[in-house]
Amino acid sequence: MATIPLAVHFDGDFVLKLLPADSEHTMDELAAAAAQNSVGVHVPDQPGRTLRVRRQGDARPFERASTVAAAGLGPTECVEVYFE
Template structure:
């Protein structure tokens, strides 16, 4: 387990944020951490929809149970979080 910073862009937010995550966090945990900094602040909450995480520019999201380590994410790599 190691703490690393990711650059996180939540769809609809105008600010790219530095998001500290642990390598054992799942993508659902990463999405929740990113939401704490955007949803209800710059992005409207959509509780009926699932949040997903993908590498910046990727078409498909990571599996929700993938960990940061399994996804191969490295410090300051940019991810996108969005409501599915």
């Protein structure tokens, strides 16, 4: 386990946030951690919709069970989190 600081842009939020992510966290866990900093603060909740994570600029999201390490995300790399 290693901590990897990621820049996170949550869709609809105007603030890019630095999030300490564990290398073994799944994308679902990463999305949940990012949501704690944005949903209900700058972004309205959307119950029943799934959170997804993708590398900034990519069209397709990571697999939900993929880990931060398996995705090859490096320090301060930017990911986008959004409701699907």
